[in-house]
Amino acid sequence: MSDNKKHKKISAAPSWLGLSEDRQAFLLLPDRAKIVKRIFDLAIGGMGSYAIAKYLDAQQVPTFTQSSQWDNTTIDYMLRNRATYGEHQPKSFAAGHKKGIPSGPPMPDYYPAVIDKKMFEAAQVARRQNLAHRGRKGTDLASIFGDLCFCAYCGSNVVFHRISNVQVLVCERALDDGGCSRSAWTYKDFETSVLAFLAHPALAERLSGSQRLSLLDLAEEIRKLSTDQIERYAARVNMAILLKQIVAKLVVHSAGATSHPRLSLAQIRKDMAGRCIDVELRDGPLYRCISVA
Ligand SMILES: [Zn+2]
Structure with a gap:
């Protein structure tokens, strides 16, 4: 196996995961995992992504990037990301697809799970209701x-x-x-x-x-x-x-x-x-x- 292959996981790791020293396994970053779970709790509790971002800033929760503030698109992306319950969707980046297109079946239990699938599905239902009933910017x-x-x-x-x-x-x-x-x-x-x-x-x-x-x-x-x-x-x-x-x-x-x-x-x-x-x-x-x- 080439080094290239071994290191492939680095770029694919979600922001709440780290890598083991030999770079062969993903590690859960407990503080970040807690924040991800909190974000799902908030979404299931009925908060939209704008409101969640505002709430995290008000509580001075550190972001996962250099940014000093939470952004609703980051929250939205996280809430839709199946890696939160461990699933990985292999993608192909051929022919100028910057975001990649799904290639092959999704792989369950690929990442350490932060939440379970039931919680993920509950958040999707809550997001849909939130968008339908209150509009994207609802902060109440x-x-x-x-x-x-x-x-x-x-x-x-x-x-x-x-x-x-x-x-x-x-x-x-x-x-x-x-x-x-x-x-x-x-x-x-x-x-x-x-x-x-x-x-x-x-x-x-x-x-x-x-x-x-x-x-x-x-x-x-x-x-x-x-x-x-x-x-x-x-x-x-x-x-x-x-x-x-x-x-x-x-x-x-x-x-x-x-x-x-x-x-x-x-x-x-x-x-x-x-x-x-x-x-x-x-x-x-x-x-x-x-x-x-
Ligand atoms: Zn009835």
């Missing part, structure tokens, strides 16, 4: 619930939406074809209700281990929610991440016990009496029909 973490909310009547995702400038959560199917309950829940009211339930001291007493710690962290974040924009933003991102660790699912009964399917052109009713939420925690307990605080 509109909902801290990500994809945790489901419709009690049809099982579809309950999504963040605006109805005449009011932020609401509404069944995706009700928006798509009107085939579900024409009812919505004002986002602020929903958030307050769920957080009030989760922050209640009696709940933490029933939990143990990391679940309990996440819940106490969440309560702390709620208590110190600042009015400073960047700080508030960072706190809400942390809340979104903690919520994912605590909650498996929120089942939303936006019209109470019975659904209200009506003509798809009928106006969506907000905050109907009897609305409630089933809260399913990650370690099992299910709390039925938590009503408005």
Whole structure:
């Protein structure tokens, strides 16, 4: 084997990996790996790449290059890079293709993985939702619930939406074809209700281990929610991440016990009496029909 062949890995190593001394193996750079994982957490928590860059700068997280600031294209590239979970796509650079064109099947477990494939896929879903709902430059973490909310009547995702400038959560199917309950829940009211339930001291007493710690962290974040924009933003991102660790699912009964399917052109009713939420925690307990605080 020629030296040339041995050294081929150098140029191909992603920025969060180093090389062993004999240059035969990739090494995980733990500090950088942690930052990559954090970026995926943030994306899955609902932050767009502009917002993530802004957030990392505000937290003074060092970049992987000479640059003093994070750039949204770097974040975007990282979030789409399958090397994060270890996959390598061999490329051919023939005929003036600067970026290379895929050549041969992808090779799994080629790099040390920083995240798993499930997390990678979750980030792709979050990116698509982010682009569809808020546009590329959205820096406001509109909902801290990500994809945790489901419709009690049809099982579809309950999504963040605006109805005449009011932020609401509404069944995706009700928006798509009107085939579900024409009812919505004002986002602020929903958030307050769920957080009030989760922050209640009696709940933490029933939990143990990391679940309990996440819940106490969440309560702390709620208590110190600042009015400073960047700080508030960072706190809400942390809340979104903690919520994912605590909650498996929120089942939303936006019209109470019975659904209200009506003509798809009928106006969506907000905050109907009897609305409630089933809260399913990650370690099992299910709390039925938590009503408005
Ligand atoms: Zn529905």
